[in-house]
Amino acid sequence: MRFEPRAPREGINVSREHPLREAGVLVAGLAGVLVLIGIAVTLGMDLAVGLIPPELESRAFGAFAAGESRVEDDTAKGVAAAQRVLDALARHWPDAPYAFRLHLLAEDSPNAAALPGGRVLVTRGLLEAVESENELAFVLGHELGHFHGRHHLRRLGRQAVYGLALAALLGRSGGARPLGSIAAELTSRGFDRGQEREADAFGLRLVGAEYGHAAGSTAFFERLDPPGGPALEGVVAYFSTHPGGRERIAEIERLAAAEGLSTTGAPTEPAPR
Amino acid sequence: MDTLVSLGLTLLLLAATYFIGTAVERKHQADIERREARNRRIPVTTFETVPDDWKIARSGLVSGSVVVSVDYFKRFLAGLRGIFGGPIRSYEPLLDRARREAVLRMIEAARAKGYDAIVNVRLETSRLASSRQDGKGIAGVEMLAFGTAVRRGR
Numbered sequence: 001m002r003f004e005p006r007a008p009r010e011g012i013n014v015s016r017e018h019p020l021r022e023a024g025v026l027v028a029g030l031a032g033v034l035v036l037i038g039i040a041v042t043l044g045m046d047l048a049v050g051l052i053p054p055e056l057e058s059r060a061f062g063a064f065a066a067g068e069s070r071v072e073d074d075t076a077k078g079v080a081a082a083q084r085v086l087d088a089l090a091r092h093w094p095d096a097p098y099a100f101r102l103h104l105l106a107e108d109s110p111n112a113a114a115l116p117g118g119r120v121l122v123t124r125g126l127l128e129a130v131e132s133e134n135e136l137a138f139v140l141g142h143e144l145g146h147f148h149g150r151h152h153l154r155r156l157g158r159q160a161v162y163g164l165a166l167a168a169l170l171g172r173s174g175g176a177r178p179l180g181s182i183a184a185e186l187t188s189r190g191f192d193r194g195q196e197r198e199a200d201a202f203g204l205r206l207v208g209a210e211y212g213h214a215a216g217s218t219a220f221f222e223r224l225d226p227p228g229g230p231a232l233e234g235v236v237a238y239f240s241t242h243p244g245g246r247e248r249i250a251e252i253e254r255l256a257a258a259e260g261l262s263t264t265g266a267p268t269e270p271a272p273r
Numbered sequence: 274m275d276t277l278v279s280l281g282l283t284l285l286l287l288a289a290t291y292f293i294g295t296a297v298e299r300k301h302q303a304d305i306e307r308r309e310a311r312n313r314r315i316p317v318t319t320f321e322t323v324p325d326d327w328k329i330a331r332s333g334l335v336s337g338s339v340v341v342s343v344d345y346f347k348r349f350l351a352g353l354r355g356i357f358g359g360p361i362r363s364y365e366p367l368l369d370r371a372r373r374e375a376v377l378r379m380i381e382a383a384r385a386k387g388y389d390a391i392v393n394v395r396l397e398t399s400r401l402a403s404s405r406q407d408g409k410g411i412a413g414v415e416m417l418a419f420g421t422a423v424r425r426g427r
Binding site for chain 2: 003005007013022027029170
């Protein structure tokens with residue numbers, strides 16, 4: 001028996017396809033699947049939310065805000081005054097299916113949120129930052145607008161269902177996970193900003209009905225985004241949860257003009273403290 | 274904004290591990306080919322016995338093993354494959370290199386002991402579990418090559 005040393009052919013056990021090409025095809029496929037799931041979940045939620053009566057929502061989420069550990073003593077200074085502003089605005093939405101209740105969140109950044117069951121969270125930072133009642137009224141009216149569109153439920157439901165879908169799809173695939181959560185955020189951002197605009201429009205109508213004008217509505221956002229400051233554009237704008245400050249102010253002014261409300265002039269009510 | 278940051282970091286990590294992984298792979302592949310050419314005169318077979326006409330002076334067990342792990346980019350690709358199915362191509366060159374490296378180390382061990390052929394060569398793979406609590410993560414794979422090395426007598 002004779003031994004002839006010979007090198008085996010290369011590439012028998014290794015595919016020729018370039019890994020970057022493979023990555024591109026797979027990522028594009030996954031992104032397509034995720035976007036389709038996102039759209040399906042969003043549309044499904046819109047259907048499902050219509051089937052949940054507000055009374056059931058209030059019952060189910062009654063203990064929601066109370067269980068939030070950062071909620072401060074609701075008897076704190078300014079909360080009662082803010083609650084009065086909220087009540088005054090809500091009177092212009094007579095068939096509101098919620099009893100709105102304001103809660104204070106011990107946080108310094110100015111922010112507000114609508115929680116299921118008719119609870120409105122405001123941060124202490126917001127109460128300290130507003131310089132007139134009109135400014136606060138627009139923010140609270142905006143949150144009432146979220147209740148009007150039942151955005152809080154849509155968002156909560158979408159996040160929950162999409163999260164489950166992602167966990168089922170990507171649960172074991174390690175590296176693809178960050179991609180999934182990014183896709184989740186991206187799909188929801190577009191819908192979120194549409195909801196913000198709806199809420200702005202509704203809040204503006206409430207403010208107009210209460211005060212007869214919209215002066216001071218944009219003052220708060222103008223202080224956050226002074227004219228000439230950096231404007232969010234392009235990619236960065238798409239990643240932000242709310243419409244960019246300048247863009248949002250212009251939109252509010254356009255809406256106010258359509259409603260015949262003036263946004264210029266001094267705010268008429270002192271800040272509720 | 275934080276989404277943009279996490280997307281950027283992920284892409285950066287993928288790009289870095291892709292370029293590093295590719296460079297490491299090329300280097301290792303070249304090294305393997307060089308050493309294979311150098312050791313080509315040593316017969317390495319899966320036959321269980323030596324040819325009938327061989328006179329054996331001495332024999333012994335030789336082995337070579339290598340432990341490999343996958344980089345972030347390859348794991349990312351494999352993860353995507355886990356969704357869509359199909360051959361996990363990103364692991365193929367890795368395991369191919371692991372097999373050849375294990376065989377090379379076995380041959381080099383045999384040469385160091387003065388043997389001049391290896392028969393009954395077998396390859397085995399075992400999975401090293403990671404310290405992740407669910408036990409699902411894979412820390413790496415061991416590739417073991419072993420066989421009976423022989424030295425021919427006159």
